[in-house]
Amino acid sequence: xxxxxxxxxLVKQIQNGNEAAxxxxxxxxxxxAVRTAALISGDVSLAEDIVQETFxxxxxxxxxxxxxxxxxSWFFRSLTxxxxxxxxxxxxxxxxxxxxxxxxxxxxPVFDSYPSEQxxxxxxxxxxxxxLGKKQRTTIVLYYFNGFSIKEIANATSSLEATVKSRLFSxxxxxxxxxxxxxxxxxxxxxxxx
Amino acid sequence: xxxxxxxxxxALEKKAETVTPSCFLLQRIKAETAERKRKENFSMxxxxxxxLVVLGVVALMSVSCYAAAKxxxxxxxxxxxxxxxxxxxxxxxxxxxxxPKYVDxxxxxxxxxxxxxxxxxxxxxxxxxxxxxxNTLNLTYKNDKGQNVMLMIDGGNPYTDNGENxxxxxxxxxxxxxxxxxxxxxxxxxxxxxxxxxxxxxDKVEIQxxxxxxxxxEGLYYTLTAADCNxxxxxxKNMAKQINDNK
Numbered sequence: 001x002x003x004x005x006x007x008x009x010l011v012k013q014i015q016n017g018n019e020a021a022x023x024x025x026x027x028x029x030x031x032x033a034v035r036t037a038a039l040i041s042g043d044v045s046l047a048e049d050i051v052q053e054t055f056x057x058x059x060x061x062x063x064x065x066x067x068x069x070x071x072x073s074w075f076f077r078s079l080t081x082x083x084x085x086x087x088x089x090x091x092x093x094x095x096x097x098x099x100x101x102x103x104x105x106x107x108x109p110v111f112d113s114y115p116s117e118q119x120x121x122x123x124x125x126x127x128x129x130x131x132l133g134k135k136q137r138t139t140i141v142l143y144y145f146n147g148f149s150i151k152e153i154a155n156a157t158s159s160l161e162a163t164v165k166s167r168l169f170s171x172x173x174x175x176x177x178x179x180x181x182x183x184x185x186x187x188x189x190x191x192x193x194x
Numbered sequence: 195x196x197x198x199x200x201x202x203x204x205a206l207e208k209k210a211e212t213v214t215p216s217c218f219l220l221q222r223i224k225a226e227t228a229e230r231k232r233k234e235n236f237s238m239x240x241x242x243x244x245x246l247v248v249l250g251v252v253a254l255m256s257v258s259c260y261a262a263a264k265x266x267x268x269x270x271x272x273x274x275x276x277x278x279x280x281x282x283x284x285x286x287x288x289x290x291x292x293x294p295k296y297v298d299x300x301x302x303x304x305x306x307x308x309x310x311x312x313x314x315x316x317x318x319x320x321x322x323x324x325x326x327x328x329n330t331l332n333l334t335y336k337n338d339k340g341q342n343v344m345l346m347i348d349g350g351n352p353y354t355d356n357g358e359n360x361x362x363x364x365x366x367x368x369x370x371x372x373x374x375x376x377x378x379x380x381x382x383x384x385x386x387x388x389x390x391x392x393x394x395x396x397d398k399v400e401i402q403x404x405x406x407x408x409x410x411x412e413g414l415y416y417t418l419t420a421a422d423c424n425x426x427x428x429x430x431k432n433m434a435k436q437i438n439d440n441k
Binding site for chain 2: 020023024026027030031034035038039044045047048051052053055056059060087090121122125126129140141144145154172175176
């Protein structure tokens, strides 16, 4: 991933009309963006539309970005809003729980060789993440997958830092509860050395 | 970090590893950007017409095919996840202004997965709209191997308006490369001979063989497009027949 300075330099180049700089910025951000959108929405097929909208909006409005060094939080704030909008739209067609049950019932192939108990733990966790509210799930994704700080999550979700802390705490509590049996065994090397 | 925190982090990373953006994402963003700029009369002009490409291989092919004409390409922008159930397709007839023919699934195993509506129109070398704008419906079908075939149905065809015949089978090999990719001598040779088309913006170098089959039926323009499916002309023609025969 680009440093803040490198990102800011590219943003300035885009603002000066350099198309190649946009290609470079896209190449650097696209993978993380699509994966973040997929994890927040719980739907891989929605993720590309979310990212397409986000990049399009960012490009069309990039002249308005006064602080190029704040591109990352600006970009993910836009992505988060679009992901939430997509979730709301889809939930009107398919009940949210069903959507995430379906999305999380299939474990990635990487787990094929894992012992059944370990597979079961991951499956339970995915199901539990899918059942979180969209704001709690977003907090979990941005914190653990994107490695954002509380302050960065507050920026990305347009929330107060205290609210983010509260969402993170209650989300973890819910996840722990749904995995209570497995948590007890977590003291044993069920998940391998971590 | 606690063990439970590590567990959540690891689980999310493993889940995310299965998600990869399509090689068309940058082209779709550029097409969408160009379309919105056109509609909103944006004065900022950054994307060159040469790269003003489209959702869909057919239009990608056309950009290079029509370089000599006033119309240098076609922009077709469309949502790809607006329609999630085949039973909902009919609900979009009014919005589209036409009633398309389509199938739930093809005999060779491709089944409907998603779709969306949008518009298509010709553009000149400066990216300005040329001719009429038409509504379009795109439907994606997937087989058990995860290969995709896209069906685009347009209310009109900018190429036909431009006096060109685009019906029939075509195929083209594309090399998708990162933005800073330096062309090799072999690339330059193959690009000059027309064996490959270079498309910038991918995160890695990928070569894909694109196939398309276009036909006209009852005033509508149908295009089947496939990437690395190796269907061939006979198979694509057979798929087209299944659509045509579906009343």
